[in-house]
Amino acid sequence: MRISAACMLALFFATTSFAQPAKPVVYVLSTGGTIAGSGSSTTDLSNYKPGAILGEQLVKAVPQISVIADVRVEQIVNVISSDITIDNLLTLAKRIHAIAKETPDVAGFVVTSGTNTLEETAYFLNLTVRTDKPVVLVGSMRPSTAISADGPLNLLNAVRTAISSDARGKGVLIVLNDEINAARDASKTNTLRVETFRSPELGLLGYVDEDQVSFYRSPTKRHTLNSEFDVTLLTQLPRVTILYSYIEPDATLIQAAIKSGAKGIVFAGTGNGALSIAEETVLKEVIAMPANTRPVLVRSSRTGNGRVTATTEYEAFGMIPGDTLNPQKARILLMLGLSRTSDPKELQRMFAEY
Template identity: 55%
Template sequence: MDGLVFVQGTNTLEETAYFLTLTVRTTKPIVVTGAQRPFTALSSDAPLNLFNAIRVAASPDSHGKGVVVATNGEINSARDVTKTNTYHVQTFRSHDVGVLGYADADSIVYYRAPTRRHTAESEFRLDKIERLPRVEILYVYSGTQPGLAEAAVQLGARGLVIAGVGAGAAGNLNTECAAIAAEGRAVVVRSARVGEGRVICDSAYQEPGMVAADNLSAQKAAVLLSLALTRTSDPQETQRMFDQY
């Protein structure tokens, strides 16, 4: 086998792609694709997306790129891509970092390659894991009330991802999240709900013991945190993983 095409619905396609790029140890191309309009719909994007995904998987230039998402003629990195529209076919975008390349009529063309660790370079293994640790996402908004983080931990969450406002601020959840992190009851990761830009280790927003998600979305941060928890619950070691992946 020279490559693999993985087809699924688009709702959580980005999370599947990122999980695969963190766990499948290979340099062979793995291409994830889906469709906004089903085969039975007028002007379905399914046939062309599947055709182009096969072309991308068969391209020698796709080797070593990690898992990619091929839709609407574009090739995006599994780490960076996210669904941005409920119905339009131009939905999978990589925001400020851009596409890896294109699946055009004449050829498969790449203009850049992922620089973070993935696939063959990943340290994560699933062969001895029966169930991934539970991680919950806490979405912060202007009316967020305290208690959500404590409730998640009480329900068995070993990791919490804050989808914070602005640069990752936890708002009214900050005090309880800081206490949970300090007591080691769960690993707390700060991300932002904004959609673009990095969340950094900044003392103005981040309490000791918390982890910064860099530019990962909350849902991608949850995928990485769940895998990280199979190896460590140390915040510094978890931060190292977020810096590398």
């Protein structure tokens, strides 16, 4: 009996198994925010409920993700990012550590977040996550129910970045609006526009386009695997306060911060971290306090761009210049630094290296 070529081909495919290549494993850790927000109408872009949707729903709403990755979703918390806590950040860092240890073949991590404090979450993880696997922060400026919601594509691009071999070792990344920024450099710069995350003069790291994930530079400051900060056993961090400078500031807030238990104060100074005579007058009283009772003082700037450099005037107060870190990121670094030491020279070293 003759068997036709077509039958032989059909028999071959029926009896031969073809192993499909395993898709890279990505963990999506969800924390809420606008990307998980829901409004009463498709044009409701401001009055919506953040964190109304769970991470599982976010991923399922973008079926293209399952084509490129084996995604495993965990809900860490579900809040507007303005309400996220240091305890939540510690939980995030510890969970990423645990997953990296339990699942060594994990390709990367995506953290969905509200955008209001996303930059602080990203920088905290940049300093505390001890892995070279990509950790990507993603959010959106429009809720999931809005016309032209930006969350779905942002999430897909975040997963694409997390599985990119070129993203490995570059520290924690922020991916929105098809752009990749470094956690240390980027900040939210606009209240409503989708292109809100910018790294002022230092610039973005790359793009996520339809054809590929492209990087053009790498961060140079210490981060992730090369960081000295270990939060494994920490349950809280020292309290650090930010005080904003302006014309005729209320300098009594400095003493109020100390009385409330602040171990460090970051000044959002004018220009190159400058303070007023009123603030300096109170600081003279502060530096007269016993060394073990006075807070560590850091100068940052309210300008949003540029370095804060050391000056003779402020070195006399023992103040640490914050370099290019904005006040909220300087606070994150100071809290982590104070969890290790209160030595001003060591803390100054950290601000120079991170």
